[in-house]
Amino acid sequence: MPDAVRFLPPPPAEGSADFEADKVNHEQAKAFRAGARGLRAIREATTNVDSMAVLFSGAFGMELSRAATPRTMNLLSRGVVTIRQAATKPKATYMRKRPFVYLGEGTLFPEEEAELRGSGSYPSGHSIRGWGMALMLAQLNPERQDTLMSAGYEWGRSRVIAGVHWASDVEASRLLASACFARLQESPEYRRDLESAREELRILKGEISRRGDETLLRDWIRTISSDAFGGRKPMTEYEDITTGFLSAEMEKAGLRPAFDGNWFQPFRMISVTSRLTKDRIRLKGPRKAELRCPDDLVVWTARATDKVELDDAEFVFCGFGINAPEYGWNDYEGVDVRGKIVVAMVNDPGFYDPSLFRGRNMTYYGRWLYKFEEAKRQGAAGCLVLHETDAAGYGWHVCVNGHLEDNLALYDPETGNAGELGVKGWLHADGGRRLFDAAGLDFDAALAAAKRPGFRAAPLKVRSDVEMDVTYDVRQTRNVAGILPGTDLKDEVVVLNAHWDHLGFGAPDESGDAIYNGAADNASGMASVLLLARKFRDLPEAPRRSILFLFPSSEESGLFGSQFYCEHPAVPMDKTAACLNFESIGPAELTRDVVILGGGQSELDRYYVAAAAAQGRYIFFDDDNSDGWFFRSDHYNFFKQGVPAVVVENGLHPVDPDRPNRYPMSAWYHKPSDEYREDWDLEGTLANVNLMFSVGVSVANADERPQMYARSMYK
Numbered sequence: 001m002p003d004a005v006r007f008l009p010p011p012p013a014e015g016s017a018d019f020e021a022d023k024v025n026h027e028q029a030k031a032f033r034a035g036a037r038g039l040r041a042i043r044e045a046t047t048n049v050d051s052m053a054v055l056f057s058g059a060f061g062m063e064l065s066r067a068a069t070p071r072t073m074n075l076l077s078r079g080v081v082t083i084r085q086a087a088t089k090p091k092a093t094y095m096r097k098r099p100f101v102y103l104g105e106g107t108l109f110p111e112e113e114a115e116l117r118g119s120g121s122y123p124s125g126h127s128i129r130g131w132g133m134a135l136m137l138a139q140l141n142p143e144r145q146d147t148l149m150s151a152g153y154e155w156g157r158s159r160v161i162a163g164v165h166w167a168s169d170v171e172a173s174r175l176l177a178s179a180c181f182a183r184l185q186e187s188p189e190y191r192r193d194l195e196s197a198r199e200e201l202r203i204l205k206g207e208i209s210r211r212g213d214e215t216l217l218r219d220w221i222r223t224i225s226s227d228a229f230g231g232r233k234p235m236t237e238y239e240d241i242t243t244g245f246l247s248a249e250m251e252k253a254g255l256r257p258a259f260d261g262n263w264f265q266p267f268r269m270i271s272v273t274s275r276l277t278k279d280r281i282r283l284k285g286p287r288k289a290e291l292r293c294p295d296d297l298v299v300w301t302a303r304a305t306d307k308v309e310l311d312d313a314e315f316v317f318c319g320f321g322i323n324a325p326e327y328g329w330n331d332y333e334g335v336d337v338r339g340k341i342v343v344a345m346v347n348d349p350g351f352y353d354p355s356l357f358r359g360r361n362m363t364y365y366g367r368w369l370y371k372f373e374e375a376k377r378q379g380a381a382g383c384l385v386l387h388e389t390d391a392a393g394y395g396w397h398v399c400v401n402g403h404l405e406d407n408l409a410l411y412d413p414e415t416g417n418a419g420e421l422g423v424k425g426w427l428h429a430d431g432g433r434r435l436f437d438a439a440g441l442d443f444d445a446a447l448a449a450a451k452r453p454g455f456r457a458a459p460l461k462v463r464s465d466v467e468m469d470v471t472y473d474v475r476q477t478r479n480v481a482g483i484l485p486g487t488d489l490k491d492e493v494v495v496l497n498a499h500w501d502h503l504g505f506g507a508p509d510e511s512g513d514a515i516y517n518g519a520a521d522n523a524s525g526m527a528s529v530l531l532l533a534r535k536f537r538d539l540p541e542a543p544r545r546s547i548l549f550l551f552p553s554s555e556e557s558g559l560f561g562s563q564f565y566c567e568h569p570a571v572p573m574d575k576t577a578a579c580l581n582f583e584s585i586g587p588a589e590l591t592r593d594v595v596i597l598g599g600g601q602s603e604l605d606r607y608y609v610a611a612a613a614a615q616g617r618y619i620f621f622d623d624d625n626s627d628g629w630f631f632r633s634d635h636y637n638f639f640k641q642g643v644p645a646v647v648v649e650n651g652l653h654p655v656d657p658d659r660p661n662r663y664p665m666s667a668w669y670h671k672p673s674d675e676y677r678e679d680w681d682l683e684g685t686l687a688n689v690n691l692m693f694s695v696g697v698s699v700a701n702a703d704e705r706p707q708m709y710a711r712s713m714y715k
């Protein structure tokens, strides 16, 4: 490194014009100690490279940290330490008195003054670091050079304002840092670090091979959504075609099979059709009544059996059927529902009273699936969810059509699902009224009471024999996954997820098309994950954590593939750092905003906020879950197990308003018209894929896994 004692003059001597200028500068700078500039001088008093990088992040235009930009941090810490060494000799040679010592004054750092007295003022060690870091960052990211050099300049001025350095100390530091920086350019180590950091930045900005990426993405989407894949319904011949294609592509990408040497994780599903004997049940209470299918109720089971019989089972009205300690709400308190049939209202209390739960923002407790889970935990024999169109978000016909036949569930070959509820079902409001009439109770008053805190459940004193004839079919389907092994943290994993299944053949549309090709949903997601497999493989250094590329089956019918995966993971859930889910990610025009579903719940936030900022975009935290959408894709099964999980969705603020999305979701969602077209706009899709790539790389390389926030809203 250059020798400042030889090429710089000594510090200004007393009585010289330069020393007089130092004194004037000092007096003027003191005025800035109060107020915001003084606070900045205090913040910038750090010599820790990580802390410095945080303060330079704004000028650089993206987060600088060991987690987000490990290679840039490596460049900075090695470079700054090298440059700083050049200040040691002149400091010791001249032992110039600092201004506060010379003038007998105070500084912004009273507790450090004793130590500062013992070291020379010329040149300033902080300023050499600040100017040096600014030079390195400007070299790396020339677009931001002016803001970066301005930040580096002010870093030095902070020392004058603080009263610990003269202006000429700082000026000497800038000259010395510049000389050292020039010398560094000849160092092979520095050049290697710089190239590596440049590549990191190009990756973060999404600049690497964007054109090639788009061609790959289109090829995969075109193929996977072609008629040859038949709409990818699980447990049909098209399952083999689809899962075989995915495993072959992963093999080409150099991944390893994720399940003990196997690309496939088989599991069994049961499809059940249940009929109430005589299509009705008789209610035995103070008054007699009956409930008919499908006007009053629709029922089914997940048990593998020919017949379900509940003899003389009692009905218990359990309000919302919610046991939520964190909201101080337990509809099961003081009531024994073992062997009984629970009746529970759909949604949660917040739907009716904004001061309860999350208001209209539905929690998981509001979902009908939760009602069954909780009733089963409580030992009930059955559970009927009381339908109400507004609270459910859909009409009675959806309940009937969805459950009259072919009810799907995971199948446990050891128990034949004997531990599942004997009877699951939806109860129409008219049926609910009939049930309460039979009990001699006021239906409206009971519902009103159940919506208020302090409600106590009670048996209805109505009983019934429930008899169902059941036919069922057990078949096998499979998840597909490949893994890219990590390095020092390879026992931990980041999961990139995209469900492979769709709806297959169904009702034809006006044009006679009966194939639900699912190009957006979810060929676009699978293609994105395949693209990311290549990008991760092509990184110059393998990520520290392993990356799992997971394609679950049977998402459309109830998230079953991801549920099975989470119960039988390739890498344990408590070693799973995050799940990034790709669901209907294209087509999408480029937007300024990026919508993250599942944001605001975990430390993943800071990764995609930084990644979006690197693209000059911003994150919109969509925490409006009044439609329950957050619960409706695979990430939710990870989230339930405490794994930070998000889905990226396209924003609403197009960069080019004259180029709107010609294929909005409403035009294709779950319709035969969900087909790939060559004029699909994939610019926004690629930007979102690159954003998630950056998040994935950063999470995979971070020292610590992201944690769920203590106040996360979902249980």
Ligand SMILES: [Zn+2]
Pocket (backbone or CB within 6 Å): 499, 521, 522, 555, 583, 584
């Ligand atoms: Zn989907």
